[in-house]
Structures are given as C-alpha cells and as structure tokens.
Amino acid sequence: MTHLIVYDTVEGHTRKIASEISNQITATGKTARLFNAETPIGDLSIADFSSCIIAAPVHQKRHPDAIVDFVRANVDALNEMPSAFVSVSLAAAFPDGADDAREFVDHLLQRTGWTPNAIHYAAGAVHCKEYDYFTEQILRHVVLRGHEDVDLTGDQVFTDWAALNTFVADFLATA
Numbered sequence: 001m002t003h004l005i006v007y008d009t010v011e012g013h014t015r016k017i018a019s020e021i022s023n024q025i026t027a028t029g030k031t032a033r034l035f036n037a038e039t040p041i042g043d044l045s046i047a048d049f050s051s052c053i054i055a056a057p058v059h060q061k062r063h064p065d066a067i068v069d070f071v072r073a074n075v076d077a078l079n080e081m082p083s084a085f086v087s088v089s090l091a092a093a094f095p096d097g098a099d100d101a102r103e104f105v106d107h108l109l110q111r112t113g114w115t116p117n118a119i120h121y122a123a124g125a126v127h128c129k130e131y132d133y134f135t136e137q138i139l140r141h142v143v144l145r146g147h148e149d150v151d152l153t154g155d156q157v158f159t160d161w162a163a164l165n166t167f168v169a170d171f172l173a174t175a
C-alpha cells in the first residue's frame, strides 16, 4: 500500500521537506504519493492509502487555507487512519519559540477536529535575497524578534533533517 504525503508551500521549503519524506519512504521499498493541497483533489481518496502525512508551513502565524480545507474535507478518514502532521515554522528553530509552534498547530487541530497520531515541529528556512522589503521587515522585526543575531544576508536552513528522518521512521513503524 502507498503512503500519502500532502503538502503546501509558499516559499518552496515545505516541498523539499515533503520530497525528503517521500524519498525516505521509497528508500525502504514502500511507495509514496506526493500531493500538493493547492491542486484539485480530483479522484484522490485518502482512505485508499496506508497512512497520510501532512506537511505545512506557518506564515503570519497560520498554516495555509488549502491545508485547513484539505483536513476539513477529509477529517473523518484522517482520524481513522494513521496520520501525522509536520508543521514547518521558524518558531520551531528556537527553544523560546516552542510554545508558539505548538499554538500554530493547536489552532489548526481545533479548527478542523483532526487528531493526528504524531506531530513534528520542523524548523523552516529563510531566503532573504528573494524577499521584497516588506517581507524582509516582517521576518526581521516580527517573526525573528529576539533573534537579531540570525544572518539574513543569504539562505538559512534551520531544518534538522536527521530529526525529521527519525520522526518519519518512528511514525511508519506504527502505520
């Protein structure tokens, strides 16, 4: 049976995380299907999959509407099958952001009624050369408030890939 990985992304980093999860699954001889929540669901039936991992970034304190909509539309099936949530944020990159990272996830779970079997708080990435002035100011003075030492001159990837791999392996062992 195939494992489903649903993701959304604004800047591209969560797509990399979803691809990493997919590669990890296929490396063990299992099959995986990647699905972008921004695309029409068509005849995708998530109950046909062995498990579902949903990966979503946080922007402006919230996960994307497309993920909220996807979870709401499939919440009964998600709650009946092994499911996991990978929330990607900068809050997760710092110990003092742990409460915020949890709050972003709790908000989504409360809005949708989803009860995933496992949750991973993955630290995201910044790509400052690609941001306009307004976006960079939000990052510097709101998202990274208290972390002015972070170098924003180039790409910074905070994701702990080994921790992600361990999370996925542990989840698959129960799925």
Ligand SMILES: Cc1cc2nc3c(=O)[nH]c(=O)nc-3n(C[C@H](O)[C@H](O)[C@H](O)COP(=O)(O)O)c2cc1C
Binding pocket: 008, 009, 010, 011, 012, 013, 014, 015, 057, 058, 059, 060, 061, 062, 088, 089, 090, 091, 092, 123, 124, 125, 126, 135, 138, 139, 143
């Ligand atoms: C405009 C903007 C707003 C963001 N807002 C938040 C936020 O409120 N909290 C947070 O922890 N991270 C925030 N982030 C960090 C993103 O979660 C991080 O960059 C993540 O890797 C983005 O994933 P994506 O590339 O898949 O969109 C923000 C990033 C940007 C560019």
